[in-house]
Amino acid sequence: PDENAARLAAERQAMLIKPPGALGRLEALAIRLAAWQRTPKPTADRVRIVVFAGDHGVTEEGVSAFPQSVTAAMVNQFARGGAAISVLARTLGAELEVINLGTVEETGSVPGVLDLRLGLGTANFLRGPAMTERQLAEALRAGRDAAARASSAGIRIFIGGEMGIGNTTAAAALGAALLGETPEALAGPGAGLDTEGVRRKAEIIRRALDRHGSYLADPLEVLRRLGGFEIAALAGAFVTCAQRGLPVLVDGFICTAAALAAERLCPRVSGWFLYAHASAEPGHARMLAALDGKPLLDLGMRLGEGSGAAVALPLLRLVCTLHAGMATFEEAGIAGKSS
Amino acid sequence: PDENAARLAAERQAMLIKPPGALGRLEALAIRLAAWQRTPKPTADRVRIVVFAGDHGVTEEGVSAFPQSVTAAMVNQFARGGAAISVLARTLGAELEVINLGTVEETGSVPGVLDLRLGLGTANFLRGPAMTERQLAEALRAGRDAAARASSAGIRIFIGGEMGIGNTTAAAALGAALLGETPEALAGPGAGLDTEGVRRKAEIIRRALDRHGSYLADPLEVLRRLGGFEIAALAGAFVTCAQRGLPVLVDGFICTAAALAAERLCPRVSGWFLYAHASAEPGHARMLAALDGKPLLDLGMRLGEGSGAAVALPLLRLVCTLHAGMATFEEAGIAGKSS
Structure with a gap:
């Protein structure tokens, strides 16, 4: 597994427009697939x-x-x-x-x-x-x-x-x-x-x-x-x-x-x-x-x-499409969690 | 719910080429959807x-x-x-x-x-x-x-x-x-x-x-x-x-x-x-x-x-496509559970 891809995927998860952790196990799966496939945006199509x-x-x-x-x-x-x-x-x-x-x-x-x-x-x-x-x-x-x-x-x-x-x-x-x-x-x-x-x-x-x-x-x-x-x-x-x-x-x-x-x-x-x-x-x-x-x-x-x-x-x-397809807080112009 | 459609769906489930109950909750879901949609072959496309x-x-x-x-x-x-x-x-x-x-x-x-x-x-x-x-x-x-x-x-x-x-x-x-x-x-x-x-x-x-x-x-x-x-x-x-x-x-x-x-x-x-x-x-x-x-x-x-x-x-x-798409024991020419 590629720990750098995992780190990039985890960073991306933290930027997506949702409360941190709100997608539960789907978030960890995205990160794990990223590490396995050596890419920050894994796929499960083929x-x-x-x-x-x-x-x-x-x-x-x-x-x-x-x-x-x-x-x-x-x-x-x-x-x-x-x-x-x-x-x-x-x-x-x-x-x-x-x-x-x-x-x-x-x-x-x-x-x-x-x-x-x-x-x-x-x-x-x-x-x-x-x-x-x-x-x-x-x-x-x-x-x-x-x-x-x-x-x-x-x-x-x-x-x-x-x-x-x-x-x-x-x-x-x-x-x-x-x-x-x-x-x-x-x-x-x-x-x-x-x-x-x-x-x-x-x-x-x-x-x-x-x-x-x-x-x-x-x-x-x-x-x-x-x-x-x-x-x-x-x-x-x-x-x-x-x-x-x-x-x-x-x-x-x-x-x-x-x-x-x-x-x-x-x-x-x-x-x-x-x-x-x-x-x-x-x-x-x-x-x-x-x-x-x-x-x-x-x-x-x-x-x-x-x-x-x-x-x-x-x-x-769905893990892969959510991970790749959701907007980030910055792209959406939304303020993150307060305080 | 339509109990007749449920009965027909349950009969179909029993004929599909698998051990009875082997699809677990998916089988009950097929039957429940059949009752709700008033058809022995429900769909979840739309x-x-x-x-x-x-x-x-x-x-x-x-x-x-x-x-x-x-x-x-x-x-x-x-x-x-x-x-x-x-x-x-x-x-x-x-x-x-x-x-x-x-x-x-x-x-x-x-x-x-x-x-x-x-x-x-x-x-x-x-x-x-x-x-x-x-x-x-x-x-x-x-x-x-x-x-x-x-x-x-x-x-x-x-x-x-x-x-x-x-x-x-x-x-x-x-x-x-x-x-x-x-x-x-x-x-x-x-x-x-x-x-x-x-x-x-x-x-x-x-x-x-x-x-x-x-x-x-x-x-x-x-x-x-x-x-x-x-x-x-x-x-x-x-x-x-x-x-x-x-x-x-x-x-x-x-x-x-x-x-x-x-x-x-x-x-x-x-x-x-x-x-x-x-x-x-x-x-x-x-x-x-x-x-x-x-x-x-x-x-x-x-x-x-x-x-x-x-x-x-x-x-x-998948419940619906399995229910509608699997072959029956008769269609497949397979003997069912023995004894």
Whole structure:
């Protein structure tokens, strides 16, 4: 971040025709975006949403309310325009990139889906590592490449999204392992489990933590053993965004798990992350707290796909237009605060 | 509200390709907008922001951090495009109407400002009623007319805004009188008072409540004696919006005081109100609680002008585009939740 740009942006905020601080968090956001983008007048017009998809072997343990076939079907819908994230991207004028890293079912050759499948989903992490070393490396690489493409294309805000039936289980396992928390603290209903289902999900995570035991001291091994193709890709993308100076608007539970993994892999990359919303998934708050993240919105969303980040995007855009477009006290010929 | 449209919208929400409830509050908002607009597919494209301005006699007691001349200067800026609400309206493609109900200083003949001045600000409510009966009637009428114009023009969401140095004092007095709360519970820093200033503001409100005493049992007298031109106009506008079936996106502290007055004048009109944000002004939460209002955003804003409502508007628009634009499970050929 560029502290000089931040200082200039803060000076400008103080000159705009409003009581100091009256725009609340919007003011700090303007200053933070200025530092990130190395300009006193940041913008959030060019945004790319990259949705990574992959299936999860652990679904065979019955941890999801939906069948695994839904992952491929949703990938298809991302490209066809019927999914929430497609509607949001279209409405917001954001670019949408969809990357299939390994669905169990074929999606066919859908125009608009980049096919980088690394396998027919991950392996069941109760029986062994979710990914081979090579799969992990390729998933990370897929994410890093996507971030590099976005950066090279002049994108100003990066949004990661994900789709993968079973991925709240993987993300909760990742969170528990990285934070040293109990599975119960991280496991939630996901796409719609009942209380008994959540209990069972926590039990499966506990067994996985036991099975992988001492390997989990290494964050890369945590990602390989408990993560997923799409989660690893997100972590890779977030690291590269930070390294390239591209701010990330982090979505909900899964993306925050990836952000946490990224931070553990490369400390301080989270200085480039902004947290879009508080997920309804109960474990989200613990991961946010570990990242010192304060979400912008709290609307009870829990869809994934990057949808919460997309819904928060207009806020960032208004931050930028207010910051650049408001008159200063001097331009308006108005006296400032008296006394 | 149209319960049939709400039912159809709820049925549609259940068919969209997402886990039930995964869009959180956005789903309930789609259904509520459907009921209000009497259509299963509501829209939030045509929006009008009406900013009412007026000065307050009570400023002579030293209750504001800014001089009274700022009110007229800001009215000027609303029309010239340099104020926050002007930038927001332009960015959002919302119509902006500015109505001067009584600034102490001349604004000159500014194109784009409707001049309906009822006096050189209100009277100091420590010495007598803030408004004459005629002024109150005309202020209410100005608001009702603005709402009727918006409704007739086919506006789908109404946003009220306000400008008036000293109006957090009037709004806090109004809130204290209508809720039977102490002045200390409602008085806050407004545009920038320090602790001693807030204490003094509460003391002035206490003296006003004592002075107007038993008259304050009547909400219309509360509005006349303690309110302001712009606050009365907002109350009138909100009542007419409800009567005409035009949903109101209520801004922060001042607008919520007006919404509370509207509800006390015409019970059940608040069924047409949606609360945009939690103001940083500490008394806001009490007024929201009395209206059973749960704000959409919580960003520490305290600017007024309608700015918090404008910042929340993109959310309502995304609610509508998601609701109308997402594919259904049937259209996508996807199986729903298993078991």
